Amino acid sequence: MKRPDPEILLSRVNNEEAKLNRGQLKIFFGYAAGVGKTYSMLESAHTLKESGIDVVVGYIEPHSRKETLDLIEGLEVLSTKEINYKNIKLKEFDIDLALERNPEVILVDELAHTNVVGCRHNKRWQDIEELLIAGIDVYTTLNVQHLESLNDIIQIIANVSVKETIPDKLIDLSSQLELIDVDPDVLLERFNQGKIYKKDQAIRAQENFFTKDNLVALRELALRKTTQKVNKEVEITRLSKGDTSVMPTSDTILVCVSPSSSSAKLIRTASRIAQSSLSKLIAIYIKDPSKQDISKKASKQLEDNLDLAKKLGAEIVLLHGDNIVEDIIRFSKLRNVTKIVIGRNHRKHSVFYRVLKKDIVDKLIDEVDYIDIHIIPSIAEGNKYKPKKSVGITSKLKISGTDILKLLIITLITTMSSYILKRVGFTQENIYLSYILGVVLVSAFTRGYGSGIISSVLNILLLNYFFTEPLYTLNIDDTNYIVTLAVFCVVGVITSTLTSRIQQQVEIYSKREQNTQMLYKVNRSFLRLSNKEEIINTGIELLEAGLGKSVVCYINDKRENQLLLYMNQSRDIEEELITDESERAVARWVYNNNKTAGSFTDTLPGAKCFYAPIIGMDETLGVIGVLCLDQKVDNEDIRLIEAVVAQMAISIDRENLAEIKKEASLEIESERLKSSLLRAISHDLRTPLAAISGAISTIIKNKELIDESIIDDLLKGVFDDTQWLIRLVENLLSMTRIDDGKLELKKTHEIVEEVISESLGHIKKRIKNMKISIDIPDEILFVPMDAKLIEQVIINLIDNALKYSKEGSEIKIKVYEEKQFVVFKIIDDGPGICESIIDNIFDRFFTGEIKYADSRKGVGLGLSICKSIVNAHNGTIEAKNNKEGGATFEFKLPKEVS
Template identity: 40%
Template sequence: MVQDASLASSPRKGMLKIFFGYAAGVGKTTAMLKAAHAAKAQGIDIVVGYVEPHPRPETSALLDGLEQLPLLRISYRNVALNELDVDAALARKPEVLLVDELAHTNAHGSRNTKRYQDVEEILRAGISVWTTVNVQHLESLNDLVASITGVVVRERLPDNVFDQADQVELVDIEPKELILRLKAGKIYREKQAQRALEHFFLPANLTGLREIALRRMADRVNRAAQAESPSGSGRRQVKEHILICLSGAPSNARVIRTAARMTDAFHADFTALYVQNNEGEKRSKDPALLANVKLAEELGAVVVETRGSNIPARIAEYAKLSGVSKIVLGRSPAGKHLFRQVPTLVERLAELAPEIDIYIIPDSQPISSHPSRRKRHFRNLGSLLGTPPSSWKQWGITGLILCLCSAGGWLLRLCGVHDIGITGLYMFGVLGIAAFTAGPWYGAAASAMSVLLFDCLFVPPLFSLSVYDLSYFITFTLMFLVALSASALTSRTQAQA
């Protein structure tokens, strides 16, 4: 009985209604205020929490007759700013609260960074919210809007906030009519309107934004229809599963947003995979990578992490086991590894998982911004060794094994074993070092140290690095190369295990 009482006392979450348009001035706020007057006439307790101040007489006139909450005044850098007062809204607790511009970023010092976070708090208190959103503010459409208009929108709204709205009403007018309204001064003041006509409010831009908004609404309607249809009716459709790979590359955000749009279009599952290689500890602190992980989560992706130095193999393995149908990747430049051509990530995945569709997203950065091919050669050479080590424990293991090999070499020499047996013992020790230490640097260092120890302890004159027999230089070279190669192979096999 106590449990039932607590459930009854907890407020039911309010409903979110969005008035959605493709640009400023299409009439979102006007439509919201007209709907508010109609709701008030029906006896609904409806209050204005925040409406963006517009230089439009018809919008200001629609505020008459509606109760308005006092605004929260915040001073930032000697400028007084007005924001939604969340505490006042919670204290008044109307049935419906009007909050304009859902994607707005609050002034510094507000209780929440974004206005949609204020709205989520109000919804949890059981208050329904009506708000407005433009299509260019949706996070997944940011790159697409920028490619159409040439303007990168800074204030963005996570797609899941839009997708989880209880009701979305499209407010639409013809682009020609919108331009006429702008020229008549019904949207912006004269100087601001002129700048808008020359940049953002071009006919081609408005047409493109309108198409995106209509498509987004169509996707929402289709998703709702599928959710309401009986599970057994019609032909059963196979669920799509889209996979992206996370990295700290600047182009990765573009890949994430494109995949999110594909997820909406295909009504697919969305997974973001991060393959952690031998430099994983360093990469996990990469701020660019962390920002891309956060972006993927905001756009609805399930973030999964795996480990291995063979990145294409790890991606293909996960894709097959998880039923991935499509992989979305950024374009990876072809390069050379020493003297041979290295297949790109796309080529390797096409070979390892030929049954999975692969989509390549071009990089928006110019080619000149990429590192030169010569620099990539040095980076590939350095990737053989990884990050220089700094663990005293690993160095202790290396030194101990080399000491044991030296002691064993003296025993073999006392038993009459020749140099070839002692060099073999050192190479066996290098393999052990590569197996018991993390990273190929220890094995590489052990390869060089084993040559020096062999020269100092077993090659006349003893306890000196001098060599009287020049044929030993060939022995030293072969010993070092074989030990280094064996160490690198052992470390790579260990990393992939």
Template identity: 40%
Template sequence: MKKGKLRIYFGYAAGVGKTYAMLEGAHEAQKDGIDVVAGYIEPHARPETMRLLDGLEKLPTKSLIYKGIKLQEFDIDAAIVRKPQIMLVDELAHTNGYGSRNKKRFQDIEELLRAGIDVYTTVNVQHIESLNDVIEKITGIRVNERIPDDIFDEADQIELVDIEPLDLLERLDKGKIYQKAQAYRAMQNFFTEEKLIALREIALRKTADQVNHSAVRMDKNRNSAYTKEHVLVCVSPSPSALHVIRSAARLAMAFKAEFTALYVGNAETESFSDEDKLRLRQSLRLAEQLGAKVSVVYGDDLPQQIVEYAKVSHVSKLVIGKSAEQPFWRRVNIVDFLSQTAPNLDIYVIPNGRALEETSHRKFYQLAKLHFSVSDLFKTLLMLVIVTVVGLAFRYWNFSVANIITIYILGVQINAVLTKGRIFSVISSVLSVLCFNYFFTAPYFTFVAFSPNYPVTFFIMLAAGLITATLIKRIQEQVRASAEKSYRTEILLQTNKELAQSDSVVDILEATAYQVEKLLERDIVVYPVEEGVLSEPHYFATGQSNRTLATYESYKEKGVAEWVMHNNKRAGATTSTLSASKYLYLSIRGKNQVFAVIGILMTEKSELEVFEKSVVFAILGEAALALEKEILREEQQKTELKMQQEQLRANLLRAISHDLRTPLTSISGHAKLLMESGQSLDELQKNELSAYIYDDAMWLINLVENLLSITKLDGDVELQLTTNIIDEVIEEALKHVDRHLSQHQFSLELSSEVLTAKMDASLMIQVLINIINNAVKYTPVGSMIVLSTQRLDGKMVVEVADDGVGIRDEAKLKIFDLFYTTGNRQVDSKRGLGLGLSLCKSIIVAHGGEIYARDNYPKGAIIGFTLPLVEVVLADGE
């Protein structure tokens, strides 16, 4: 479906006339015969604006009740059903009421555009996401209703509605925008001349940037050459990260560059507080909304990871935030390091206006991490007691003090391994020094030390204990992070292996669901998509879950999956679309279609972590490639089958058109001779001519029977399998064989047992006729032909043996191929098309049997086949 076009009426403040201009544009379009409907117009206390609604069709609003308040919202479903050419929807940045399908109105408008409906809408400059922090600095007001930049940047037309700030203030003073009391408050805060001038300048620049962006987009569509920039922004859970991301987005917009957001995780990521995890998710979500491609890498050396990614991804500009104050032992000048290791990289450092707030937050967070555990405290004290007892024993045995110091340091290290919190390593180190001073320095059992060397000893003990304990904790965290990363990497590799071994769409979807379930330990539901319609869902529950497919269907969430299929976007829990759902729905999609929709249970666990989400997307990407490959393979098989069928038709027509002439000419010639000379011919001559006519007619009948059988096997007709006794089938077949069989010595050697098999009797009769006729044609008159049956290894074996000239070894490999005939033909078999034995092979294989050709000793050939036997249980008395 052709996507609709978006026209935005853009202003720098409320009251500039956006809605008025939009309604005027709607009337002009209506005069041109275009179908225009007012979907939602914000009620204004401006009579001249509301009068413009007269003459326009108005779509009824949707009523919602939230906390006892009745809300009137835009009805997206009614709009799509009505489907006018142009839909008017005011207030692009509006947040929909609770219970609406989409959280934001711009998502409603995206649905309208995908449905092929053109949209007129309005928005102010302060609602654009990347400008949010700039607007906040100018006005001192934080705007909560915002739209992603790509909605604005990708608009087909921007209508800037402009008015002088002094004229706007005059309108405000006259009460044309707000009521008197509200207008007075606005003039004291937002509506000041200085702020309005700044906002107007930003709006003009943004409009100019959008025009340039549209021009570049058109050039790209024309494949014109241009220099490509790539902007990389580093994301972190810092409170200032949102400001850094918006600055990078504006830079990417200004340079018309690719935009990537990079998050570097490390061992400390797992120990983030819930607040930090929430901020990190918000930062990554903001980066996605601003058009960035999000990438996640892991490593402890942050600067080195950034440099390596920048080099591999051909980044031209790097945007980072100025870090809050670091401890002196961890202080690294990241800018200097990046400048030295990547001299060709342009680095933009964004000042952190919240440095004090971030520093205090970090200190508070470090204190919050120092959680106590009674069990770990008990382990620490117990280890201290054990070490002290060992030290007293060493002193009793006159060991040196150095050995006792080593024992205490060893105790600190063991304690670091046994306990979880770093605070217990600090406690263990401090208490070890105090115990050593109390028990092992003179005077004993006091905290006084006479020797001047002991303070140095105490310091070295404390430092050694803290350093080793810190290193052990860091190694433990790295081991845990490496194990998790290795586990997830293994899942990706296993996914690739499972998908490569899958040979059908169902197998691919099952393998994908199993891998996602294994990664997330959550219930998974999968909807295959066939010809643009959702198929029946498949439910994959974890071992701990008590949910079933029936439980899932009771939630009635299929409509969410259908929305994802039609819109090719995520929806459900943790998203802004249909967020009341219990499952997060994602599409498995290729370039031009959705192959399936997968749902992930989100009710019992929190939102997916950053790395989990990236791995899930990687798995779904692998699944999409596998599905696309499988679908292409199936289409290729269908194409090859059609080509084979067309080739078969061509070969049949070519063979038939050439070889039918001889019997038809013979029949017509002999029949004409009988009509013209019938009286002058004796009985022997008449019988001879009639025999010629009969033989040629029978040849034609057998050819037609073979052609009909081939047509039946090439189609989708199922075999009519019934249990038959082979002796009865042979008896029927002998009634229709070549009459020249009487010129040979023919005998039957049937098994004494009753042999039965599942078969299509008519087709099996055709097989026997073809094999027997083949023996008649390819053996001289008077030769021996034997038809035998027997049981062998649980199978029925049927063979036709002759003592003719036999079959060459090279011919045995091709004798069952279509249109293949041997060179050893008898005079009366020169019209063979090579259909008979090929048809026999197709029929036998379709019955689950095998057909073969071998030599008959001392001479001749044997053609036989096998069929699976069926045991028939007879009733008593039969």
């Protein structure tokens, strides 16, 4: 058994994941009105309701068929949305009401319907896509003539141009396609009985569409489309199991697009080929610099063709070049293209034309032997692409007024120079060279071939008239001059042609270099950015510079759950146009649905901006908006937007990953600290608890046998151990509040003397054998503080001094004012602090190596908590050794509330 294709497996997994997150679409598919699509859909709805599934009717087209209308009874029907259009009230599907109702299944009739102006989307299929994204299953109906890829075939079969079409991808992505089929004779009988259309509609339909031949052809198309859908599902299943013996799936289809209305047929044909072979589709347009001034009509047709290709799922590629065949072949090699779809019209050429000049199709066939060429015939139409009329025979021979002026000036200078050369005594050959130089200069400083050719002919005439015997006539006495002048003319024409071609190549490569430089600039601009705001502002600047339009950016703030607006503050004039609530609502829709929308699109076209989502690795990061008040965003603009947005997404993802890594590091550090804490307190808790347990056990068992003094000593030990445990627990609780960010300060103006007195009261039993001296100013000192927390600081510092001081030692507490602070000092006469650890003593879980009186080592939290509390008061704390011995711990608190 062969190894399964990993790409097919991935496709299948992605499809399964998509099904889990989005609603499923079921299409009741037919070949004409009246086959029973809506009837079958309503029957299925009743079956679902009987099964306990929440099903509602979102919209059903008004039918004159009683059997269909009767089936609506018993189902919940959502109210429609009334829209006033040209003083007529029209009813449309209310998508907002459907999203708010959020049923399990919703019925929405007529998938290909075009919405009235004023709805959120131009097409109903876009409404249904939004419902699917929201996780709602949708049942809908569709006729075969509404498929975009079959549009040209339908026009041939029925002689009707269908305007309401849907992309074929909806059929491909639908979870189920149910064919509703009846015999054409049965359908015609229903039609004749008036069960399908009203009388006036029936007459028109019978004249234009409802004939048996048309219905048979449409039925065949519907059956074929259903078969293709089934075959594709079978292929995906078969290939995922490793069976690739029948159909390879590596084809790439390239369709050549031009500014001609016939290109639409090419694109649809290529789309059908790609769908039938599960292939990738690429639409390419090669722009010739010599034909830059195509008419507005042709430019509009080109945009429509590229939009159609995009709608049918093609990748759009725009290139610049003057040799279309070479560019197509070069791109095909680069992208491993296996089939090229190209058009050829029925224009008949003369024998002379066919002998001397091959068209693009013939050249392609001659040049490639490893790519299939699919030639699609088309009829030359009146609205076929034509460049603007110009002064020459073709665009390459046209001459502008500026070029004529340059030609005359250069020719005049050349003639004057030649006359001077002759008077000085130079030979005739030098004069010929002078005129050839003139032809080269004309070709170099003008555009196209025309100026150079005219310059060659004009220079021959001037050379003959002024410098060939007999002078000042066009006659030639010496027959040798005839050959010379003829050769001169040929050389001049060839020179001008080659020079013009070099100019065109320079323009092409200059354009390609500009595109490359643009992409390089985009990539380089984001390379070293390490701040989200810088990334966003850079993206806005690049787009505004490249598009010449105002740009805004909305980035999602997860904490606030809203889109934050970024824009170029220097464009104040347009700020009101692009920051109102309606525009923000469009941006929010684009963010939620991960699709383009806004100006010149089919979704929310009334917006002032064109909006595109910024898609990251796992989520949508934000939205880019481009202001389009007077000019739409064309395909080249979209390429720039996609390039910048892609780099923005990569850079923002990089920053998000850095933040996640930082958070992960903090969590790891937190876990490490928790582990250190558990290891530290496991021993330190066991020691006092064991001492307490042993002392109490001794008293209980030997109460009558031991002296009162021994019992007092044991109880004193128990008391000391419990006090130590209390302080440890208080420190642990304080540390937890600090780590959780719940250390709340309740500052009030407190008297320093009372705070110190209260602190000493808490540990008075610990300082019985120690001397405590207090040095406080005579005047009353008020300091804004949280008294309980500062008391804990003082207790911890005194407790630390007690640990390292011998019995009978003196601990000094000194308080005084220093500028804007009140300084607290706790001074002991112990062994001091080792210089190697003095910078680390306020770190969490750090303990000194010196043993103290009761030989109980702490967990290293007391001083760390002191530092956190003092810092929370906007104060400072430090430790230093005294010159005469011992250590001083000093902390400062501000005298004013900050």
